[in-house]
Amino acid sequence: MEVTQFRYLLLVLLLTCGLAPEVAAEVEESSDDPRAPRGPVWLTNVPAAMEFIAAVEVAVIGFFQDLEIPIVPAFHSMVQEFPDVSFGISNDSEVFSHYNITGNTISLFRLVDNEQLKLEGEELESIDATKLSHFISINNLRWVTEYNSMTGSGLFNSQIEIHLLLIIDKASPEYEKNMHRYQEAAKLFQKKVLFVLVDSGVMENQRAISYFRLKMSQLPALAIYRTVDDKWDTLPIKEVTLEQVQNFYDGFLEGKLL
Structure with missing residues (x-):
């Protein structure tokens, strides 16, 4: 799926989540269809990513240099499976550097203990939707x-x-x-x-x-x-x-x- 398509799915989520205007500005106007599925928030710079993570108890971000790899569709399916978890996505090099990401990675951030858990390398390449769901379920710790x-x-x-x-x-x-x-x-x-x-x-x-x-x-x-x-x-x-x-x-x- 093209990056621009994601942006059309996200405006409603941003407005209801109460994120700052500079974050919302990164997303174009959504479809008028209220039944449109919720998607991950597109994070195009470091301040947007930092605010996104700080605003919630649990955030899961897909850092994808390549949006065509097999895990990307599975990552999008998690957004519907875990409605109480905030999902973001980024391919910005500065965001990667800020969070010490060197390649395609899925990271889970927990506010309760300031943990950043990563799926990367061979582990990410071999994962599927079931294993990704298990990873999120196990590590979904809150206040x-x-x-x-x-x-x-x-x-x-x-x-x-x-x-x-x-x-x-x-x-x-x-x-x-x-x-x-x-x-x-x-x-x-x-x-x-x-x-x-x-x-x-x-x-x-x-x-x-x-x-x-x-x-x-x-x-x-x-x-x-x-x-x-x-x-x-x-x-x-x-x-x-x-x-x-x-x-x-x-x-x-x-x-x-x-």
């Missing part, structure tokens, strides 16, 4: 990441050693209020702690809950875990507060296990 079989692997692959879990039933009336407070707390612990949500109403999560020796009558609860030595602790709670999270974290680091 608060909901635990499942896919994200569990990504959590343990992170360089952040301390994981804090909120174990709560998402169907409970207190969920929304507690989740909001939990998300606010997560922003204050960037690069220190990975915040995880475990839905106790999901049968597949019972094994994770039993690992921390918690009974359903003790939920909701906080659990803290350190990956390097498998040390952990739990704290049954009535509601989430920042002070509670801070004290639980500090006590764990000081060895004051509950």
Whole structure:
């Protein structure tokens, strides 16, 4: 697909995402068809790429010197598969240099731990849509990441050693209020702690809950875990507060296990 065709698909996305005018100016007017599929944002300079990455929790950018390589159509299909992930695309040499890209590469940028994960070289040449989807699913970590079989692997692959879990039933009336407070707390612990949500109403999560020796009558609860030595602790709670999270974290680091 020609580069100019991408530009016609992107204006609506840019307007709804609230990106700055200089970013939107890089894209020509979109088709009038509201059913037109969403496409990756075309990043034509370093400031546009920097703002694009900084504005979201997870960004995936295709750095393609050659837009005709087989992985490009698969990359475009990911935009529809992951509507909560922001996708960009660039073939600008200055953008490549700024992000230390030397050839065709797909990079995933995470705000929660400032990670830049790359698929490049032979690994990129051999990848298909299924493997690319798996890569994004595993590494799609956010301020608060909901635990499942896919994200569990990504959590343990992170360089952040301390994981804090909120174990709560998402169907409970207190969920929304507690989740909001939990998300606010997560922003204050960037690069220190990975915040995880475990839905106790999901049968597949019972094994994770039993690992921390918690009974359903003790939920909701906080659990803290350190990956390097498998040390952990739990704290049954009535509601989430920042002070509670801070004290639980500090006590764990000081060895004051509950």
